[in-house]
Amino acid sequence: MHSIIKIVTVLTSIIINITFAYKANSQSTPPEGVNIPTDIPDPVEETVPQREQQPVITPTPTPPPKLQTPETPRITEPVSPSNLRFNIKKIEVLGNTVLEDEINLLVGKYENKNLSFADLIQLRTEITQLYIENNYQTSGAFVINNQLLNNGIAQIQVVEGQLESIEISGLQRLKPSYVRSRLQAASKPPLNRERLESALQLLQIDPLLQQVNAELTAGSAPGRNILQIVVKEAPAFHSGVVIANNQSPSIGSVQGNVFARHDNLLGFGDSLSAEYGLTDGLDIYSVGYSVPVNSRNGTINFRYSNNNSEIIEDTFEDLDIRSDSETFSLSFRQPLVRKPDTEFALSVGFDLRRSQTFILDDIPFSFSEGPEDGKSRVSAIRFTQDWVKRDAKTVLAARSQFSFGIDAFDATVNDSGTDGRFFSWLGQFQWVRRVSDRNVVLASINTQLTPDSLLSLERFSIGGVDTVRGYRQNKLVSDNGVLGAVEFRIPLTENPQTLQINPFFEMGWGWNNRSDNPDPQFIAGLGLGVQWEVIKGLNARVDYGIPLVAVEDKGDTLQDNGLYFSLRYQPF
Incomplete structure (x- = not known):
């Protein structure tokens, strides 16, 4: 019985070695006397x-960070008798960089008409509302003071909101530039609330931050704002x-x-x-x-x-x-x-x-x-x-x-x-x-x-x-x-x-x-x-x-x- 087992072992060794030798030349040959199971x-x-x-x-x-925003900028406008009317052929809107087509549609309804000063106030209100509806809550329009309307041209000034500064508090180890740089692209003028809130939400889900609170406050002039950020690091x-x-x-x-x-x-x-x-x-x-x-x-x-x-x-x-x-x-x-x-x-x-x-x-x-x-x-x-x-x-x-x-x-x-x-x-x-x-x-x-x-x-x-x-x-x-x-x-x-x-x-x-x-x-x-x-x-x-x-x-x-x-x- 022992002889049979020995013969089988030898035959198995020969078969295995033949199998390995038959494979591609990149495969190694076992050392002499070593049998490798298949x-x-x-x-x-x-x-x-x-x-x-x-x-x-x-x-x-x-939940998105709560962003409190200041009211739309208010600027003192001229007062004129309500019964005084002017033949306005053209209305110039100054200072806007967005919503050009939408503003032109609004202005077109008022040109080449006899308008009272109340009509101009209504137009600037509609322009302001247009900005608000498009998430530019800190932007607004006003009628320019001391303008002569007898020449048939009326002017409305738009003040587009912008960030004056970003104030960050609550950080311990993380550098303020990390937070500020992730908000700057979203805070370019005119300041858009939806775009800014989206950037704040991205900060909220950032694994480096546990909590983010934000508030917009009025700045040094109408339309200028300060973004105050309070964060807690994770x-x-x-x-x-x-x-x-x-x-x-x-x-x-x-x-x-x-x-x-x-x-x-x-x-x-x-x-x-x-x-x-x-x-x-x-x-x-x-x-x-x-x-x-x-x-x-x-x-x-x-x-x-x-x-x-x-x-x-x-x-x-x-x-x-x-x-x-x-x-x-x-x-x-x-x-x-x-x-x-x-x-x-x-x-x-x-x-x-x-x-x-x-x-x-x-x-x-x-x-x-x-x-x-x-x-x-x-x-x-x-x-x-x-x-x-x-x-x-x-x-x-x-x-x-x-x-x-x-x-x-x-x-x-x-x-x-x-x-x-x-x-x-x-x-x-x-x-x-x-x-x-x-x-x-x-x-x-x-x-x-x-x-x-x-x-x-x-x-x-x-x-x-x-x-x-x-x-x-x-x-x-x-x-x-x-x-x-x-x-x-x-x-x-x-x-x-x-x-x-x-x-x-x-x-x-x-x-x-x-x-x-x-x-x-x-x-x-x-x-x-x-x-x-x-x-x-x-x-x-x-x-x-x-x-x-x-x-x-x-x-x-x-x-x-x-x-x-x-x-x-x-x-x-």
Whole structure:
């Protein structure tokens, strides 16, 4: 019996080595005497940062800041006997820079007529009312003093409202220029109340500010105003710890995470963040810095992440498979449309991604087609479009990202058909609807499409707590993929955030362009989540997903049995 087992082992070794030798020349040959199972998990995919998720934006109406405005400017006008009339052929309106056509229509009704002084007063009242109806509440018109009407020409002067100054109080760390610059574009003359209130609402939802109150007061002359702003800054420093089984079991599913972020490090709205995570087989850290560069919330963003992992599952532990990877990201994001209920932004970025895999701890080795001696290098230009539309009950969010892998900065380039030269499109769509005063439904679709065979660094992963619950993290990894999800949030307590249950249904489908498709290609899960705010800052979550599509070689971890947990404590 022992001889038979030995013969089978030798034959298996020969078959596996023949299989590896048959693959593309970019894939490494195992060291002599080392047998590598064919179902080995991809060690690179486990170490790269999670694909960026769209934040869940719950529809919550934000009351606009109350803007108190002074009365329309009043200027002493001449008094004339009511029975005195003049033959007015032309009426000149001076000082207006807006509403030209509307004013001409009003003036046309009075020209070439015998008018009393009361008629001119009525005309200037109509012009003033026209300004008010178009939200120019601090603008007005008056009849010019000491004008001779015998020549048939009457003159009406318009005083258009403008800001004399912006006075800001209540700031502690944030520089006044941050607030002032975001109001100046909206306060250009003539002063428009609707435009100014919109800018104040944008300040109200700015994460750096907790409360904004505003008042317009009369300035040094008619039509001149002072905007007084009283603000309360939001807490800028945030930190916490997270314990969750959200990593792949092959590198240790339970991860401890510590994070810290300062949203206003140097006082002008710049943000610095850092994060460190650890599992039995993973050591990961990242740091990011974002700085605003203009008053329309344009930002330059830099991020660096470094990951070191090793496969710890018993089946592969003796092979000492490990991976080192790092990512440098630099991007510029600029909102083109920015309103309290709508935002559309464009961003362009450049990523340098590097990964190296090893076998027997220090021998470079490629586990798939494309990498050269275990090295994967991607230099990618990314062009992203973001759109959000919200109201009191609904949020619609969409993101589109085009990625171009280029032959630059030592990117992986070979003749295997799988290298760092590629094109891909990532699309994300999210719909959130408040179906009652307390219940919310969320639906999302994520997809990646590409005509190329991708390195593992750029492939689409399906399975796990962020994609399809009921399966282990990254169960399917493919060039192309589609994810769909529906989730309900049903509060069980008076405070909706204290305790809620979340029924969900999720599914995903992946396929490749050159290599064999994953087996199975399609997975789906149905289940229930529970969220509990134990105390302020301490949140617990448990999800249980039932897999609707059976998979082979199912493990025995909590993830493999569809159970996920997360404990998050954020005191700041």
